[in-house]
Structure formats: C-alpha cells, structure tokens
Amino acid sequence: MEHMDHTEHLEHTETPADMKSKIWHTFWILLGLTIVDIALYFALLSTHSMLKNALFIVLGIVKAWYIVGVFMHMKFERKVLMYMIIVPMIFVVFFIALMLIEGDYTFQLRW
Amino acid sequence: MANTTNLSTDKKTAWGGGKSPFSVSYGKLMMWIFLLSDAFTFSSLLIAYGFIRYSFPSPMENTIVKPLSHVAEHFTEAMNKAGLFVQDHWPAPELVFNHFPFIHGLHLPLFFVSLMTFILIFSSVTMVLAVEAGHRMQKKEVANYMLLTIIGGAAFLGCQAWEWTTFIGEGARLYGNPFGPRSFAALFFIVTGFHGFHVFSGVVLNVIIYINVLNGTYEKRGHYEMVEKVGLYWHFVDLVWVFVFTFFYLI
Structure with missing residues (x-):
C-alpha cells in the first residue's frame, strides 16, 4: 500500500492555502474549457460530422474529470x-x- | 481521524472487517452509490435523446442569420417561412435558444445558456470552498460560502424559469413545437426539467445545511462532514449540467 500512504500523506500535509489555490485553478480550467466549447461551436457552425460531436463529448469528459476529481475529491480517495x-x-x-x-x-x- | 490512520494498513486487513475498506464514512459512501444510480437515470435520458436525435436529419444549413445580427419580431415564423424550421429536420439549437433577458431584436445564440453554465460552475466553486472552510472548523466562513452557493443555485433556477417561459411563449409544448420534430421540445422539457428538479432539491438541501451551520449543529458535532455530503450532490448536479449543455446545445 505504498501508493495509498502517499495519497494520504499528500492530503494531510496540504495547507488551506494550497487547497484554495487548487480550487481556483480548477475553476479557471473549467471556465476556459467552457469558453473553448462555445468558441468551437461557432467556429464549426456549418460542419456536421461525428468527429465534431466526439470533440464536444471529449471536452465534456475532461470537464467531468476536473469536477469529479478535484471538487468531489475523488482523486484523493482510495x-x-x-x-x-x-x-x-x-x-x-x-x-x-x-x-x-x-x-x-x-x-x-x-x- | 483515528479511522483514516487505521486505513493505511495493508490490503489484507483492509477488507477484514471492523472498518471501512473505502476509507470514507458510511454516509459518504452511500452518497457516492446514490450518485452512481442517479447518473444511470440521467444517462438513460441522454441515451434516449441521442437515439432520437440521430434518427432525424441534421439541422438545415443556416446562411441567413449570423450571430449578433438584428432579427425582426416573429423570428420563429420567419424561420418557418425560410425553411430553417421544418418538421422533418432537427432544429439548430443556435436558432432556437437565441434570446437574452432585456435584449430584444438581436440574434444571441447560446449566450444565455453559457451564462447559466458559468453560474452553476461558480456555485460549485463556492460549495467546495465551504467544504474547505469546514475542514478548518471556520463556522462563519462555511456559512458565507453556503449562502453564496444557495444564491448561485437560485439564480440558475431563475434563469431556467426564464428560458422555459420564453420557450413555451414561442409555442413549444410537450406534444408539439414550431421548431421541428415533436420529440424536440418534449425531450428538452423532460431532460432540463429533471435536471432543474435536481437543482431545486439541491438548493433545499443547501438551505437546510445552511440553517444547521448557523445553529452550530456541526460545531457541536465536531466535524462538517454533512457539508461534504451535500457538496457531493451539488457537484453532481453541476456535472450533469455539463453533459446536458453538451448534448442539447452544442451537438
């Protein structure tokens, strides 16, 4: 359980300032990804392809990972x-x- | 605390009983399992949406209305005449959701729904800040961030109410709509309605927790884990919106 110890260690030595900056960092990433989503939507308005849809779904999954991983703390769970x-x-x-x-x-x- | 230190034992004893092998409390584990089952429910709705959307032809090519251009009254009727809203083709979301409160006569595709997305993401941030303040046992800070989260949730619900009112005002009903196939508006109402109901439940839960925080319930209990559990639910609601936004408005 070497790895387990490592993650717990990370969590317990984290200062409130570290956690706060991590939260805001994630917020800016989510905001940026949403803006990218909207920009891509307008840039690709006249194209209809599976690839474009896949692109939006992948962006959604990346955003989901940040929400679940950092906000819901899953990255630091067992x-x-x-x-x-x-x-x-x-x-x-x-x-x-x-x-x-x-x-x-x-x-x-x-x- | 004693619980977590116990759990860094090796794999064999972790599943031996007497402590949570997941290293989280019972309530948090059950919240995760509930959220997984709720994710299945939302997935079934989004799968139904994807299936129906793909069994219809793509939206008609729009070469008439550019973003930020001026539009006349009776936009929907004009789009019907121009052949951009037809019964056989799925409508382009940019032509349907192009309104913004207090701004008339401008084509503003997806601006309002992007604002709603930002509101929800921001309320997720204030929620996680409340959880973080709870770890430090800062009652006042937790209360303030909870209040901001409640305001964010209420603002989102208000936006959705406005969106629905506009949509219904243009003739969208569960059984039909002037934009395209009948299932278009029906799916919109069911999926965003189900999500909106989740937001509403989340706001109610947040209000209860906020009152408890003010009363010092968690201060007496010695930990703010209840804020974390409700926080998990709130982030899930935000997460679902990410996919509703992707499927309904972007694709």
Whole structure:
C-alpha cells in the first residue's frame, strides 16, 4: 500500500492555502474549457460530422474529470472507490455509442 | 481521524472487517452509490435523446442569420417561412435558444445558456470552498460560502424559469413545437426539467445545511462532514449540467 500512504500523506500535509489555490485553478480550467466549447461551436457552425460531436463529448469528459476529481475529491480517495464509480460509467459510455449507431440505422430506414 | 490512520494498513486487513475498506464514512459512501444510480437515470435520458436525435436529419444549413445580427419580431415564423424550421429536420439549437433577458431584436445564440453554465460552475466553486472552510472548523466562513452557493443555485433556477417561459411563449409544448420534430421540445422539457428538479432539491438541501451551520449543529458535532455530503450532490448536479449543455446545445 505504498501508493495509498502517499495519497494520504499528500492530503494531510496540504495547507488551506494550497487547497484554495487548487480550487481556483480548477475553476479557471473549467471556465476556459467552457469558453473553448462555445468558441468551437461557432467556429464549426456549418460542419456536421461525428468527429465534431466526439470533440464536444471529449471536452465534456475532461470537464467531468476536473469536477469529479478535484471538487468531489475523488482523486484523493482510495482507488477502490474510484473504480467502483468509474467502471460502471465506462459501460454507460459504451451504451451511448451503441444507441447513437442504432439511431443512425433508424434514420437510414426512415429517410 | 483515528479511522483514516487505521486505513493505511495493508490490503489484507483492509477488507477484514471492523472498518471501512473505502476509507470514507458510511454516509459518504452511500452518497457516492446514490450518485452512481442517479447518473444511470440521467444517462438513460441522454441515451434516449441521442437515439432520437440521430434518427432525424441534421439541422438545415443556416446562411441567413449570423450571430449578433438584428432579427425582426416573429423570428420563429420567419424561420418557418425560410425553411430553417421544418418538421422533418432537427432544429439548430443556435436558432432556437437565441434570446437574452432585456435584449430584444438581436440574434444571441447560446449566450444565455453559457451564462447559466458559468453560474452553476461558480456555485460549485463556492460549495467546495465551504467544504474547505469546514475542514478548518471556520463556522462563519462555511456559512458565507453556503449562502453564496444557495444564491448561485437560485439564480440558475431563475434563469431556467426564464428560458422555459420564453420557450413555451414561442409555442413549444410537450406534444408539439414550431421548431421541428415533436420529440424536440418534449425531450428538452423532460431532460432540463429533471435536471432543474435536481437543482431545486439541491438548493433545499443547501438551505437546510445552511440553517444547521448557523445553529452550530456541526460545531457541536465536531466535524462538517454533512457539508461534504451535500457538496457531493451539488457537484453532481453541476456535472450533469455539463453533459446536458453538451448534448442539447452544442451537438
């Protein structure tokens, strides 16, 4: 449990100022990513492709990682808790991808 | 504290019973599991949205209205005439959600919803600052940050109420709308409504915690873990909004 000790050590030696700066750092990242989202939306207004959608989804997942990791403190929890939450969500992402493909088949049947 | 130091023992004894192998309290673990199940519920709604969205053709190409350009009254009717809002094609979100309070006659696509996103992210930050102040047992600071979080949540709800009012005012109903396929408005109401209800519940929980903080309940208890648990829920609501924003407005 070398790693475990390391993370706990990190958490306990953290000063309030460290934590606060980390929170604000994350806030600026989230703000920046949202602005990037909106800028990309306008830059790519007339293009419609799977790639563009994938780009927005990836940006969403990056934002999700910062919210869950830092704000919800998951980065500093035990790995077993992290896997308990993340592994089921991987299946959900898989399910989303499957249903988007299914939706495309429905589209081809209809039009 | 004694609990956490116990937990840095090796793998074999961690699962031997007598202490949480997850190194978090029972309440926090259950909050995580609840949030996972709630994530499934939201995923099912977003999957339904994705499926229905992909079974319709992409929005019509908009070469008429540029961002920040002037638009006349009866914008929706004009878009219907111009063939940009048709029943068979999914409408472009930039043409539907282009209003901003107190500003009339301008095409401002996604400006308002971006503002809502910023409000929610900011209230998430004040929440995590309240949790951080709780670790230091600073009652006054926790109370102030909780109050800011409540204001942020209420502001978001107000924005959503305005968004819904505008949307309904333009003729959107659960059973039909002038923008495109019938399921477009129905999905919008169900998904943002379900999320808005979560925000509302979060604000209610935050108010309860805020009153408890002011009464010194957690000061007496010796820790502010309840703020952390409600904080987890609040961040989750923010997290869901990230995906609602991505799926509904950007894609």
